[in-house]
Amino acid sequence: xxxxxxxxxxxxxxxxxxxxxxxxxxxxxxxxxxxxxxxxxxxxxxxxxxxxxxxxxxxxxxxxxxxxxxxxxxxxxxxxxxxxxxxxxxxxxxxxxxxxxxxxxxxxxxxxxxxxxxxxxxxxxxxxxxxxxxxxxxxxxxxxxxxxxxxxxxxxxxxxxxxxxxxxxxxxxxxxxxxxxxxxxxxxxxxxxxxxxxxxxxxxxxxxxxxxxxxxxxxxxxxxxxxxxxxxxxxxxxxxxxxxxxxxxxxxxxxxxxxxxxxxxxxxxxxxxxxxxxxxxxxxxxxxxxxxxxxxxxxxxxxxxxxxxxxxxxxxxxxxxxxxxxxxxxxxxxxxxxxxxxxxxxxxxxxxxxxxxxxxxxxxxxxxxxxxxxxxxxxxxxxxxxxxxxxxxxxxxxxxxxxxxxxxxxxxxxxxxxxxxxxxxxxxxxxxxxxx
Amino acid sequence: xxxxxxxxxxxxxxxxxxxxxxxxxxxxxxxxxxxxxxxxxxxxxxxxxxxxxxxxxxxxxxxxxxxxxxxxxxxxxxxxxxxxxxxxxxxxxxxxxxxxxxxxxxxxxxxxxxxxxxxxxxxxxxxxxxxxxxxxxxxxxxxxxxxxxxxxxxxxxxxxxxxxxxxxxxxxxxxxxxxxxxxxxxxxxxxxxxxxxxxxxxxxxxxxxxxxxxxxxxxxxxxxxxxxxxxxxxxxxxxxxxxxxxxxxxxxxxxxxxxxxxxxxxxxxxxxxxxxxxxxxxxxxxxxxxxxxxxxxxxxxxxxxxxxxxxxxxxxxxxxxxxxxxxxxxxxxxxxxxxxxxxxxxxxxxxxxxxx
Ligand code: SF4
Ligand code: SF4
Numbered sequence: 183x184x185x186x187x188x189x190x191x192x193x194x195x196x197x198x199x200x201x202x203x204x205x206x207x208x209x210x211x212x213x214x215x216x217x218x219x220x221x222x223x224x225x226x227x228x229x230x231x232x233x234x235x236x237x238x239x240x241x242x243x244x245x246x247x248x249x250x251x252x253x254x255x256x257x258x259x260x261x262x263x264x265x266x267x268x269x270x271x272x273x274x275x276x277x278x279x280x281x282x283x284x285x286x287x288x289x290x291x292x293x294x295x296x297x298x299x300x301x302x303x304x305x306x307x308x309x310x311x312x313x314x315x316x317x318x319x320x321x322x323x324x325x326x327x328x329x330x331x332x333x334x335x336x337x338x339x340x341x342x343x344x345x346x347x348x349x350x351x352x353x354x355x356x357x358x359x360x361x362x363x364x365x366x367x368x369x370x371x372x373x374x375x376x377x378x379x380x381x382x383x384x385x386x387x388x389x390x391x392x393x394x395x396x397x398x399x400x401x402x403x404x405x406x407x408x409x410x411x412x413x414x415x416x417x418x419x420x421x422x423x424x425x426x427x428x429x430x431x432x433x434x435x436x437x438x439x440x441x442x443x444x445x446x447x448x449x450x451x452x453x454x455x456x457x458x459x460x461x462x463x464x465x466x467x468x469x470x471x472x473x474x475x476x477x478x479x480x481x482x483x484x485x486x487x488x489x490x491x492x493x494x495x496x497x498x499x500x501x502x503x504x505x506x507x508x509x510x511x512x513x514x515x516x517x518x519x520x521x522x523x524x525x526x527x528x529x530x531x532x533x534x535x536x537x538x539x540x541x542x543x544x545x546x547x548x549x550x551x552x553x554x555x556x557x558x559x560x561x562x563x564x565x566x567x568x569x570x571x572x573x574x575x576x577x578x579x580x581x582x583x584x585x586x587x588x589x590x591x592x593x594x595x596x597x598x599x600x601x602x603x604x605x606x607x608x609x610x611x612x613x614x615x616x617x618x
Numbered sequence: 619x620x621x622x623x624x625x626x627x628x629x630x631x632x633x634x635x636x637x638x639x640x641x642x643x644x645x646x647x648x649x650x651x652x653x654x655x656x657x658x659x660x661x662x663x664x665x666x667x668x669x670x671x672x673x674x675x676x677x678x679x680x681x682x683x684x685x686x687x688x689x690x691x692x693x694x695x696x697x698x699x700x701x702x703x704x705x706x707x708x709x710x711x712x713x714x715x716x717x718x719x720x721x722x723x724x725x726x727x728x729x730x731x732x733x734x735x736x737x738x739x740x741x742x743x744x745x746x747x748x749x750x751x752x753x754x755x756x757x758x759x760x761x762x763x764x765x766x767x768x769x770x771x772x773x774x775x776x777x778x779x780x781x782x783x784x785x786x787x788x789x790x791x792x793x794x795x796x797x798x799x800x801x802x803x804x805x806x807x808x809x810x811x812x813x814x815x816x817x818x819x820x821x822x823x824x825x826x827x828x829x830x831x832x833x834x835x836x837x838x839x840x841x842x843x844x845x846x847x848x849x850x851x852x853x854x855x856x857x858x859x860x861x862x863x864x865x866x867x868x869x870x871x872x873x874x875x876x877x878x879x880x881x882x883x884x885x886x887x888x889x890x891x892x893x894x895x896x897x898x899x900x901x902x903x904x905x906x907x908x909x910x911x912x913x914x915x916x917x918x919x920x921x922x923x924x925x926x927x928x929x930x931x932x933x934x935x936x937x938x939x940x941x942x943x944x945x946x947x948x949x950x951x952x953x954x955x956x957x958x959x960x961x962x963x964x965x966x967x968x969x970x971x972x973x974x
Contacts, residue, residue: 295934295949299675299925331729335703338729338896339931346899346935354730354896358739359706361724362714368742372728375735537710561673566927569673570707574715591673 184245191239191246199235207231218494220466223425225433225453232449233435237318243267244322248388251344253337254438255532256330256355257525259404260377262442263396264388269321270439271344274310275303279483279595281317288596290315296343302564302596304340311347323348326387332357332535334567351387353380357529360536374526398521400442405516410450411437412510417457418501419552422466423474424457427500428490429467431481437509472497473616476549478504478575479560479568480594485602492606496613502552504544508532511544538571542578549583555616556586563593588612621656621805625692628654628807634755636723637693639683639708640837641701641861641894643725644882646766647748648697649808651755656693657804659862660840660954661686671711677925678953679837680704687712695721695754697747701894702928721754723747729896732887741883748879763878769808770885771874774867776815777803781864783819785857785913790824792849797839800863829854830970833909835936836921837861837929840954844921847958853970856913859906861929865890893928902932903939910945916973917946919966924951946973 207227215221243249247267252258254272261268278284284302290309292298298305310316327350329341338354345352355376358369381392414433417424425433433453440446459465475493477500482489493500512531518524533544549557557579559572576587588608593599619627625635636648638655648655663685665678672681687696696718698709712718725747728736748763777800783789784796791799799818803811829852838860839845848855858864872888874881891897891905906918918940920933937947948969950962 295937297922297924297930300927300930304931335706335729335894336927336931339893339928342893342896342898343931343935352898356729356736356896358726358728359700359724361710364724364746368739368746369726372735372739372742375738376730376733379733379735537714538707539710539714542715563673563675566673566675567703567707570676570704571711571715573671573673574711578715 187242187245191242194242195239199238203231203234203238216491218468218491220460220469223429223433223453223456225449225456228449228452229433229435232440232445236440237321240267240269240321241319248325249322250326250328251324251341252328253330253333253341255333255529255534256328257377257529258328259397259400259442259525260381260384260392261328262400263393264384264390266326266388267322268439269324271307271310271340272303273435273439274316274318274321275306275595276481276483278306278310278317279597280486282484282597283315283317284484284595285598287313287315300564301334301336301340302593304336304343305564306595307340308343308347311344324350326350326384327352329353330355330357330529332529332532334534334565336567351383353383355380357535360531360540362537362539366530370523370526370530373530374522377522377525401516401521401524403444403447404442405513407437407441407446407450408510408513408516410447410454412513414450414454414457415502415506415510417454417461420461421474421553422464422468422471423499423501424460424465424467426467426490426493427477427503427506428481428486428493430503430506431486434506434509468494468497468499470497471499473499473555473613474553475500476502476545476552476554476557477560478545478557478572479562480505480565482560482590482592482600483595484597485592485600485605488602489605492609496609498556498613498616500558501554502548504533504541504548507544507548508534534567538575541571542575545575545579546582549579549585554585556588556612558612559587559589561589561591563591563599564596565594586612586615621661622692624805625654625656629692629694634694635692636695636697637687637691638697639699639701639705640679641699642727642866642886642889642892643697643699644744644747644886645808646763646770646878646882646885647744647751649766649769650748650758650763651751652758652762653695653751653755654805654807655697657862658683658686659804659838662955663689671716675925676704677923678955679923679926680708682954684708684712687718688716693720695723697723697725700724700726702926704925704927723750723754727886727895737883737887740886741880744879744883744886766808767874767878767881769812770882771871772812773803773808773815774885775871776812776819777867778869778871780815780819781857783823784826785909787826787856787914788824789819789822789826791818791822792827793839793845793855794842794849795822796855797842797845797863804862826854826856828852830917830973831856831913831915833857833859833906833913833915833918834921835859835906835918836952837923837926838954839863839921840923840952841956841958843956844952844958844962847963851963851967851970853966856915857909859890859902859909861892861894864909865892893932899932899935899939902936903943906936906940907943907945917948917969919969920947920949921952922949924953
């Protein structure tokens, strides 16, 4: 890390980028209010600023900070004390999906022989690695790949391919799947021990010692951010809901990508205050809220806006989601006295690493707590771990609660498999069934 | 005798039968409990039956597995090695949402490089499977596990011998017959399996049939019809890196600890590199190169099974890496069952013609 690069990084971080982003905001014209929705969240502007700065600053990180590409479920708190600049390929792929360039980017990977049936997040990201294209501008190549299999095994195959392409070290933290009937102790111990075993490798890449004090501070910051995020989600229990799950999908970004950093905590303090204020004032995210819905699976990023309008027209408000909930579900586990134990539990017990009986119970709990009338299952074509089991989950939920359910066949980021007209027909029929 | 008939006969003889999903598990632990593992890879069950439960992007191994297990096969318990996301979900879908009542056991082979904690966890998994089988099948007599470890060693030796003979050109067996014989190890009791393998090697000792020597890689040599087509075209399969075959026995006799459970875990650690356990491209490339070198193969053909993520993610860089090392590689998308599509055969022919 040269001094010049360090100085340039600091200058960009503290002075140039904040000023540039403020100037850009000043030039941006206010959007026309959409009568289908309540007033937009003020925190949206802050979110844009934070994420734009995060991606813009990444360009200057190379040489000033070690750069790590990290999976969304990885215990990033281990990297914070070592000063890694962290980028989340899943988050970046979601961004590409939302900007409707996912299909084009995936083609770069497909041209290199990667099957179009593979996870679209992975294809988009590999497409980025091969082409350098990104709607977020130029991103630095990694010095380290940091992967945890608690969300799926796919990330391991994907990060292995990245490691081969970039010729950089890959650290895989393996998190055995937790079946209800099995004792979880050995699996969590194994996960914990791998984290301890990984620290010297991380130190070598970062050329820096792992300071316990900074680690504990990151852990605490992470815990607070997740708690705040959980409280934001709880405000959606209010009727009318102050924001929708479609909003939450977007506002989830900092807790995924900036966990363990003060900026993340600050952001959620602001968002929570705003959401609570809206509840107090009875501000509805969707005026005329009629039906409350639960969403299962990742967002359909490229159709988020059109779906939000379609739902709002029917007075249907998604108020809870297994996906958004994942970043708050196990936060209490971080309170363990041994920080490594805490991390192992908090990250090892996330619902994607647990059996379908747990998922069914989670869905039932959310359905009850948020008073929902129906469940939308997004069957994401290229995400197997999240989608296999949904067909039978419908029956399991309908048997226990008076709910209507629908399956939307789509994908999180690859728009080529999406038929807007078909989805609309299916959703209209679903909304009609909610009237009965 | 079909797998089903064999399973029925074994049950009639007083053994329990376990349906075992792919791919890596310690068979010694089952044998010690007098449980016959009958592996479920590509049963002739109609994959469409699974359509009501599985979304379209799931591989045919899982689809056929679900179809078979839903049709009440003659098995007493189910074992799910945790091989990939799809099998992981199947292992919970059946008992948790589809009401499977037979005991369902799980086995999690650790991923990534086998550091100290990976080794310790693997041993713990082997022990835990042993205990769980005690609960299902009763505790075996003390010497039985040691005996089972010996059976595994003998079966591995028989497989190695057969593979070595083929690689050296000393086996006069077309691909279809070779794989029919070897795939019987997926369900035969180990002593029978070893005997059959040794007999096959003796009976087929001779010169390799003339033909362009190839290494195959993928999940399975499927469809079987594809092997017949290779034989007809004078193409000789001389080695394989199949998840279900060449990657499931140690290629060199490992030095195993004396403790039988540790030996069972040690055997798993000695298996060739596999993407399902996160083996890096470098070790897989080295393994493929070694297979080609020892068998004088002229090319590697990947049989890419649709929707199989562990394989599909690796193939592009493996094919590229082999080509860079001067070993031609071809990727063909295949599905088990049925006839080999004509277009696929045309591509294969064109590839073989282009070989230097
Ligand atoms: S989208 Fe699904 S398959 Fe892809 S990385 Fe996420 S959890 Fe894994
Ligand atoms: S995805 Fe691949 S590894 Fe998994 S069951 Fe199917 S064929 Fe086997």
